[in-house]
Amino acid sequence: MLTLSNSASYAVKALSCMQEGEDRPRFVKDIAAACGVPPAYLAKIFKKLVDAGILVSKRGWAGGTDLARAPGEIRVIEIVEALDGKEFLEGCLLGNEICSDERACPLHQFWKRERVLIAGELHKQTLADVIAFEERRARARQSRQAIASASA
Amino acid sequence: MLTLSNSASYAVKALSCMQEGEDRPRFVKDIAAACGVPPAYLAKIFKKLVDAGILVSKRGWAGGTDLARAPGEIRVIEIVEALDGKEFLEGCLLGNEICSDERACPLHQFWKRERVLIAGELHKQTLADVIAFEERRARARQSRQAIASASA
DNA sequence: AAACCATTCGACAAACGGGTCGAATAGACG
DNA sequence: CGTCTATTCGACCCGTTTGTCGAATGGTTT
Numbered sequence: 339m340l341t342l343s344n345s346a347s348y349a350v351k352a353l354s355c356m357q358e359g360e361d362r363p364r365f366v367k368d369i370a371a372a373c374g375v376p377p378a379y380l381a382k383i384f385k386k387l388v389d390a391g392i393l394v395s396k397r398g399w400a401g402g403t404d405l406a407r408a409p410g411e412i413r414v415i416e417i418v419e420a421l422d423g424k425e426f427l428e429g430c431l432l433g434n435e436i437c438s439d440e441r442a443c444p445l446h447q448f449w450k451r452e453r454v455l456i457a458g459e460l461h462k463q464t465l466a467d468v469i470a471f472e473e474r475r476a477r478a479r480q481s482r483q484a485i486a487s488a489s490a
Numbered sequence: 491m492l493t494l495s496n497s498a499s500y501a502v503k504a505l506s507c508m509q510e511g512e513d514r515p516r517f518v519k520d521i522a523a524a525c526g527v528p529p530a531y532l533a534k535i536f537k538k539l540v541d542a543g544i545l546v547s548k549r550g551w552a553g554g555t556d557l558a559r560a561p562g563e564i565r566v567i568e569i570v571e572a573l574d575g576k577e578f579l580e581g582c583l584l585g586n587e588i589c590s591d592e593r594a595c596p597l598h599q600f601w602k603r604e605r606v607l608i609a610g611e612l613h614k615q616t617l618a619d620v621i622a623f624e625e626r627r628a629r630a631r632q633s634r635q636a637i638a639s640a641s642a
Numbered sequence: 643a644a645a646c647c648a649t650t651c652g653a654c655a656a657a658c659g660g661g662t663c664g665a666a667t668a669g670a671c672g
Numbered sequence: 673c674g675t676c677t678a679t680t681c682g683a684c685c686c687g688t689t690t691g692t693c694g695a696a697t698g699g700t701t702t
Contacts, residue, residue, distance in 0.1 A: 550669035
């Protein structure tokens with residue numbers, strides 16, 4: 339399957355559960371419960387996000403986890419790179435070791451262009467976009483339900 | 491790493507070693523040696539290519555393996571699907587289970603378009619293109635060497 | 643200082659893809 | 673029919689990713 343790692347998916351999902359304005363900081367276990375990710379595993383993921391400067395954390399009583407910056411300042415590509423590594427987009431589509439402009443596979447020129455597009459999109463999208471997208475979805479579902487119950 | 495599987499890479503590499511016009515059919519171990527793929531592993535890969543109708547094989551004395559069709563009739567996407575499954579391009583980029591037009595992640599619309607482009611390219615390229623590409627490379631290297639040795 | 647508690651660390655289990663090995667199978671020849 | 677031989681099949685090993693568990697760490701509060 340041509341996808342990013344499971345961990346990266348979990349990270350985006352969990353971070354988009356951490357909107358501002360609520361009582362914060364929050365705990366790993368609560369966020370895990372909210373977004374349906376295994377808590378112990380999410381703890382590991384969060385550590386990487388802390389190391390990457392995307393999250394800040396405090397231990398002990400009154401400890402917890404918080405976004406290091408406003409959601410609009412956190413790009414999706416940062417999250418992906420924190421988990422899958424900076425080179426997650428560098429390889430040949432076919433996984434060949436040697437695939438440069440000189441010694442290329444037939445898909446090289448094509449994939450080279452595509453990689454730029456993908457990186458660009460992940461760079462353009464911020465966590466704020468992801469959150470807004472989720473909220474728009476949630477509102478749409480609510481109003482659909484309201485209409486449905488009104489007509490019932 | 492965002493790539494297809496290693497097996498798919500091996501498959502394309504091995505199949506592009508199987509030009510027509512030579513003494514054929516050929517043996518897995520010879521092809522493996524020619525393209526630098528582990529022989530026992532390539533045997534497994536070839537079985538899948540046989541099942542997919544891309545190769546034909548015969549066992550025993552005077553047995554061997556051959557392309558089921560002319561290279562120009564074998565699309566790269568067929569090879570990839572034989573190894574990585576028909577659904578290798580179906581998932582959400584972030585690997586989410588639920589990511590359709592209704593319940594999408596923010597990258598869904600973008601990735602949906604990209605997938606079409608990628609599938610299109612893999613469909614457009616045939617094994618003949620891959621072979622021609624390799625040969626053009628080999629010739630270019632040869633003539634570079636000829637020039638180098640002539641000027642020496 | 644002692645109690646408390648969320649993060650952090652390390653060891654470990656399960657699942658998966660990649661890779662190896664040897665035996666089983668079956669087609670062609672003598 | 674028996675032998676030869678290349679594919680095929682099944683069992684197994686290894687490394688990585690995913691996921692769990694319990695103990696260690698260190699900041700807060702009382």
